Amino acid sequence: MAVQSNKKADCAPLVPGPAAAVASLIVPGLGQILARQIQRGLILLGSVITIIILLAWRINLLAHREIGALAKLGKALDRRPFFILFLIICTVILWLWIAWDAHKQTRPGKQGGLSIFVLVIVIFFSLGWQISQINLYKMVVELPDALPPLSRVLWPWKAAVTYNTEEVGAGADILIGCDDNPPPPPEEIPSKPYLMAEPTCGELSRLDENNKVVKGSILTLTGRGFAPNMETQIWWKDSIGNEFRPRQEGKYVSLKTDDDGGFTFKLIMPYRLIPPSAVGKQIHRVEARQVTQVGGPIASDPLKLTIGRMAETIFMGMMATLFGILFSIPASFLAARNLMSGSWITMSLYYLTRTVMNIVRSIEPLIWALIAVVWVGLGPFAGIIALTIHSIAALGKLYSEAIESIDPGPIEAIQATGATQLQTIMYAVVPQMIPSFVSFSIYRWDINVRMSTIIGLVGGGGIGFLLVQYIRLLDYRSAGIAVWFIAVTVATLDYVSAEIRARFV
């Protein structure tokens, strides 16, 4: 009886309901603590404090230039009215709810109730939404801008091939500043393209005192014998041989030949400064050029580079796996409890190995790559070192677990036949180890190749290196080729490794 009443006294609230409510109104959670719901009270108090701190921080960030709390609040409300208002209202509701909850907690049998925590969680996630800068509006609005580069990444094959090109063209001399004896039109050679300008002299465009362009003379260009229906570029060559493509209304001048390979086109003579030191007659030249593809498609540089880097990547993964396996075998023996339980020396070695492995394994290969880059410099070797270090720890753990789980039965059976230690290992231990050994090694190879595709991001060689370069150059097609190669390689590897593992287990 005594114990029972004691227990009751333990659970009984220290204050009546209204008092608890008032206490919680002053300090959220205090009422619950007084109602002997200490954990609940502390959690609520902690939540309210955290919410207010986070909210104050966000408001301050939104209005960091304002001085004074009210001014800050006003500015923040101005910038994010919905978010700030919502959170303030929620917080006030929470505060009141906590007071009411404190009142409820004093009544026997009515304790608990988790709905209040739903509100707490809602507030935290709303804060989280703001703090992590989620912006769905931006996502939608900026999608159209993202589509062209995205489509280039998704279908990059235009950049995978190039063609050898050949230039055919014809030109005509133009005299700057007409005089009595302008150059004659060029002679026509049969079966060669031919260009004629009319007239063969004129004034270049120039700038007047107010930097306004004064248009030059208009030349009528007539072409014959070009490839039909093809884009044709107009080039200008000045008297000392510098050539450039003139622009008209901001665009390079180009035209399309008709069905017979001819054209007529009116060209405004371009702007070109004639140095005062120039002496004698200034003869320029206008040319029409066509660039044609010769031969079949050939692999483009990005494609060649990607293939090379992909091979590098796969071999990086393979080498790292090989080294990882070689080093992790001895390590796994040290980390196998059943082999090391002999004495306290071996046991402490076991714990040491385990601890080191766990630490090494918990550091991502990318971080190891950063360290390795400092050590051996940029390039695949750094990547191999990083992956090897991580592989040793990861494989060492897996192998040691495989060793720990081998069945001792066959070992004693083979020992009982009078076999030597070595024979026992070959006949009883190795066959039991093979499946997990093969499966873990293949799995690791898979992971390592995957990892080596991104280890280049931090300078560890491989295709990732190429990928970041293309992305920084905004060369989305080439980046797309690299992405495709990575995806295909990883998928193939996934399939192959699953297949091999299924065979062996």
Place this chain on the structure above:
Amino acid sequence: MFEVKNLTKIYDDGTVALRDISFEVNPGEFIVIIGLSGSGKSTLLRCINRLIEPTEGQILWDGTDITAAEASELRRIRRQIGMIFQQFNLVKRSNVLTNVLAGRLGYVKPGLSLLHRFPARDREMAMQALERAGIADQAHKRADELSGGQQQRVGIARALMQEPRMILADEPVASLDPVLAHTILGYLEKINQEEKITILCSLHYLDLVQRYATRVIGLREGRIVYRGTQEEIRRMTDEEFKEIYGEEAERVSAGLKEGGT
């Protein structure tokens, strides 16, 4: 030919598994060791070929003390003593033939055997052993594809490959159903009688003990508490059996009848 003298085994954790065990074995006997779970049967059998190091006492094999044997001598003695197990202890991923050939490991040159090469004579012998056990057609299957009864036959074939003079059997039929238990023990009995191979076997069921034992040793808490001849054990009632064995004891025949055989 074989004698255990004052054998004691104390495990590292202080468990006394065997206390002052002494008995003698004559060639051709089928000795059954009975006792409650934990009474020390497995420990005793494993001390004999030193899979477990005995703490004290002697085990004499043709006058040689096994407990004092050097590694190479121990291996020579081990190869004359076959062993079969409750869990068969086959190398599950190796095929049946390899498992059986493993019985020759104590005889072959170590170098070649590491490459899984065995003399042609040994291979023939293995096929004969499988034929005798009635599982020659399974020779190239993986060991774990066989049924329990077949696996135990492989275990016995492996032991026979040692051309043993004695076979230690640690509850060889405890994981098999009653019908199979009789077939396997019958097979051991045949080996025992036809080839005069001594058998030292631990068993659980009274009727199996009565049917096959030529002599019985009862263990309790590591001590020998019962020694009986074939006649004595055949006259034994369930009550006497339970005295040594405890309440767990049961007859396998009950199971047989339920099985409808």
